[in-house]
Amino acid sequence: MMRRHSYIWVLLLKMKVTRPFTKNDLKDLYDEYFESIRGFLYYKCSNIDLADDLVQETFIKIWSKRDDIKKETVKSLLYTIANNLLMNHFNHQKVVREHQKSANVSISSNTVSPQFQMEEAEFESKLNNAIAKLPDDCREVFLMNRIDKLKYAEIAERLNLSVKAIEKRMSKTIGLLKESLGMKI
Structure with missing residues (x-):
């Protein structure tokens, strides 16, 4: 019996050689890597809802890059995309907090009864x-x-x-x- 991840590699190899990336191929990747990427993200952010959202975004990005996927790098690509999305989220939250701080200061300094x-x-x-x-x-x-x-x-x-x-x-x-x-x- 062929192992599940070997089947994925065969699918990816066929995608590049014989046919375009399909939704079924994406589903197979999702089934194979969802839990491990979710765990990876949860370990880094301690927020299961955020981890779930970022896993979804990761697979959306994979779908958008489907023409450039190489079988040797799909796993590292998934983790790299997931990690980059998490870093982007943290950076965005930092900007939002700084903006809120400056907005609160200007509001409180400009608010006079x-x-x-x-x-x-x-x-x-x-x-x-x-x-x-x-x-x-x-x-x-x-x-x-x-x-x-x-x-x-x-x-x-x-x-x-x-x-x-x-x-x-x-x-x-x-x-x-x-x-x-x-x-x-």
Whole structure:
């Protein structure tokens, strides 16, 4: 009696020589290798459903490559395709996770409650009013430092004042703003 895998090799040899690869040939390959490829994939991924899906995809790929199959390499081709499909799956999952992480970060950083937006707008309005009520010399120093991002030395040079005078004006300005905004000093 001929062993099952020998029969497969004879079929594959006949396919190349006498006839094209048929669905019955694919079924014979499937019957012969399904369990071993499934076990191979399950060992690597520990997910039987994924292993089953990848075995199916492996045989679909074999069918698409049916014109290039050589009897000597069909077994290694099956395992290579199965392994490549598994690696592609893992790589895809990695990309999906990274995308989800970046999407979650951008969603959480861009999601602001309407209440927060209202409070922020209200505070900004109060701050602008408080800045407008500052004495001219204090407002000028404050805006040069906080808006124009100038250092105390640069402000002192532009206004022909000492750095110490600028420090005192900024201290006075911050105190006035805290008082005007109702913050404890």
